[in-house]
Amino acid sequence: xxxxxxEARSARKEYGAGDKKVRALNDVSLVINKGEFFTLLGPSxxxxxxxxxxxxxxxxxxxxxxLLGARDISTMAPYDRPVNTVFQSYALFPHLSVADNIGxxxxxxxxxxxxxxxxxxxxxxxxxxxxxxxxxxxxxxxGQQQRxxxxxxxxxxxxxxxxxEPLSALDLKLRKEMQLELKRLQSETGITFVFVTHDQExxxxxxxxIGVMRDGSILQIGGPREIYNKPVNRFVADFIGxxxxxxxxxxxxGVRLPTGDVIAVxxxxxxxxxxxxxxxxxxxxxxxxxxxxxxxxxxxxYFGTDTHCHLRMSDDTEVVARMQSPPSGDTxxxxxxxxxxxxxxxxxxxxxx
Amino acid sequence: xxxNKSFSxxxxxxxxxxxxxxxxxxxxxxxxxxxxxxxxxxxxxxWGGFSIRWYVEAWDxxxxxxxTVRSLVIAVSAAFISTTVATMAALGTTRRGRFKGxxxxxxxxxxxxxxxxxxxxxxxxxxxxxxKVATGYTGLAYLILAHSAFCVPFAYLPIRARLEGxxxxxxxxxxxxYARPWQTFRHVTLPLMMPGIAAGAxxxxxxxxxxxxxxxxVKSAGQDTLPTYMLGQLRRAVxxxxxxxxxxxxxxxxxxxxxxxxxxxxxx
Ligand SMILES: Nc1ncnc2c1ncn2[C@@H]1O[C@H](COP(=O)(O)OP(=O)(O)OP(=O)(O)O)[C@@H](O)[C@H]1O
Ligand SMILES: [Mg+2]
Numbered sequence: 001x002x003x004x005x006x007e008a009r010s011a012r013k014e015y016g017a018g019d020k021k022v023r024a025l026n027d028v029s030l031v032i033n034k035g036e037f038f039t040l041l042g043p044s045x046x047x048x049x050x051x052x053x054x055x056x057x058x059x060x061x062x063x064x065x066x067l068l069g070a071r072d073i074s075t076m077a078p079y080d081r082p083v084n085t086v087f088q089s090y091a092l093f094p095h096l097s098v099a100d101n102i103g104x105x106x107x108x109x110x111x112x113x114x115x116x117x118x119x120x121x122x123x124x125x126x127x128x129x130x131x132x133x134x135x136x137x138x139x140x141x142x143g144q145q146q147r148x149x150x151x152x153x154x155x156x157x158x159x160x161x162x163x164x165e166p167l168s169a170l171d172l173k174l175r176k177e178m179q180l181e182l183k184r185l186q187s188e189t190g191i192t193f194v195f196v197t198h199d200q201e202x203x204x205x206x207x208x209x210i211g212v213m214r215d216g217s218i219l220q221i222g223g224p225r226e227i228y229n230k231p232v233n234r235f236v237a238d239f240i241g242x243x244x245x246x247x248x249x250x251x252x253x254g255v256r257l258p259t260g261d262v263i264a265v266x267x268x269x270x271x272x273x274x275x276x277x278x279x280x281x282x283x284x285x286x287x288x289x290x291x292x293x294x295x296x297x298x299x300x301x302y303f304g305t306d307t308h309c310h311l312r313m314s315d316d317t318e319v320v321a322r323m324q325s326p327p328s329g330d331t332x333x334x335x336x337x338x339x340x341x342x343x344x345x346x347x348x349x350x351x352x353x
Numbered sequence: 354x355x356x357n358k359s360f361s362x363x364x365x366x367x368x369x370x371x372x373x374x375x376x377x378x379x380x381x382x383x384x385x386x387x388x389x390x391x392x393x394x395x396x397x398x399x400w401g402g403f404s405i406r407w408y409v410e411a412w413d414x415x416x417x418x419x420x421t422v423r424s425l426v427i428a429v430s431a432a433f434i435s436t437t438v439a440t441m442a443a444l445g446t447t448r449r450g451r452f453k454g455x456x457x458x459x460x461x462x463x464x465x466x467x468x469x470x471x472x473x474x475x476x477x478x479x480x481x482x483x484x485k486v487a488t489g490y491t492g493l494a495y496l497i498l499a500h501s502a503f504c505v506p507f508a509y510l511p512i513r514a515r516l517e518g519x520x521x522x523x524x525x526x527x528x529x530x531y532a533r534p535w536q537t538f539r540h541v542t543l544p545l546m547m548p549g550i551a552a553g554a555x556x557x558x559x560x561x562x563x564x565x566x567x568x569x570x571v572k573s574a575g576q577d578t579l580p581t582y583m584l585g586q587l588r589r590a591v592x593x594x595x596x597x598x599x600x601x602x603x604x605x606x607x608x609x610x611x612x613x614x615x616x617x618x619x620x621x
Contacts, residue, residue, distance in 0.1 A: 057528075083529075087526060091520065091522040091523055093527075104527070105531050108540070153530075
């Protein structure tokens, strides 16, 4: 059995009062396991930062509970929680050197100076900033500041590390580097990471599990593959990568599309016969050639390694198929051509709305 | 070239002339004063050759000596007290969002900047006179208190500016890193507001050192500060001694300002 590192039980957070009351978190329940790389993913304003602030202790929940291990920490002050944060703005102390920034947490805990120095040296090596220990934060590049913020938060060996969009200020190349670096640090330290991002690709590549949020609620929690392949509703399907959405009527043995074709659907158990449903299927799970369905090629778009082929079925529903571009770059498909296609078995799923 | 030319005051006719006149009016008297402080003659207006005799005379004048010590004691005390008060006021008024009565508080703190100084002086005179009668105490404390009070806004403004520019996330970060509230204040807030406090203390010191009106009204007999002593001299025969003292005061101020700028530059 995995052990819980952090738990939220019906955590609700409201800001303001009266007419101006904003519910930033709507009774969120969630368990984050020890040693896990957990990502909160969602659009701007969905309450990701608010949830982190509740865990860090900068805010207390309006109702509900936050637990650390088995302890209720809902009302504990931030300086008493063995939880550290990497802030989006880094929030490095401008009047302290890089080394003093990293040693700050330990120094505040009253750790003897020799021990602090040893730990700071260790952290500087971990984030490869040995040469910069005496600099001030404002004399560092964005990526270097980012690593100082990381080292500062890791130095006191927290039980949980919270990272609020730590990579969003970096350019693409540096961002990719830091993603790998973060993964490495997490597996080396074994600390539970709670990572916030609104970049679905970042979430998919880095996380053990992802919680997708919208309007203060968690819609789905699962591993990257599960979230990607089995989105519970249209919002998750749309937010995580591109998806084809089809509509149809439930029948025995599958769903009848407006074109009259019946297709097999994976998770149909709950849907009542005759009811209208939305279906999702990823573009890479559409196979052109030799299928039961037919369509006309509306357009092909070349993306380098991939080519997207837009298919139009007889009822004008559009389905996008993604395939690897052949070495010549030419897929042999041209506009107006009639093709047959089908979906990878198990790929089509019913969406909740 | 003519396209995209934005409005600039520097191109207005007469700009250069006005600027030059202003600078001349600002600096010519000071330069004259400094030059005439080295005048060998008894008169402030007639040049009698170079000498430092007025500096020597001022230095040897026990009245000047006592007034100088008194001025410094008052200015240092007032700067210390008013800066402490101003620091607390700034912390109290800036560490949160807008609050009810904020403008009123600002006006109240900055009252000495708005009420005519002569009014404050008369009010203090009457207020302290009754206390002097009641207690029999006539020491320097009255002057120190009065100076502390009117120096508060001068100390407050730079400290508040500094605090308003400070990122509140830094204090959150400190709390996140196990700093208790007083540790956060001691290790983060205070060091970051230090340049503001230093600027405030300096301003308060200079303002106190320079004050005539309130001092003249509040002081007891024989409590001349340098400025009131000089004012007293005007009523008799003015000698270049006044020039010498003024020049020394000017030098002190310039020295303080320079030290302050150098310190500030090092910090950032
Ligand atoms: N201090 C506050 N007072 C009032 N409303 C707030 C406050 N902080 C956040 N909110 C509101 O709560 C909601 C959630 O905000 P939050 O900062 O948690 O979003 P987020 O998911 O982190 O967004 P982003 O990706 O833009 O950082 C938003 O609607 C926001 O306007
Ligand atoms: Mg946020």
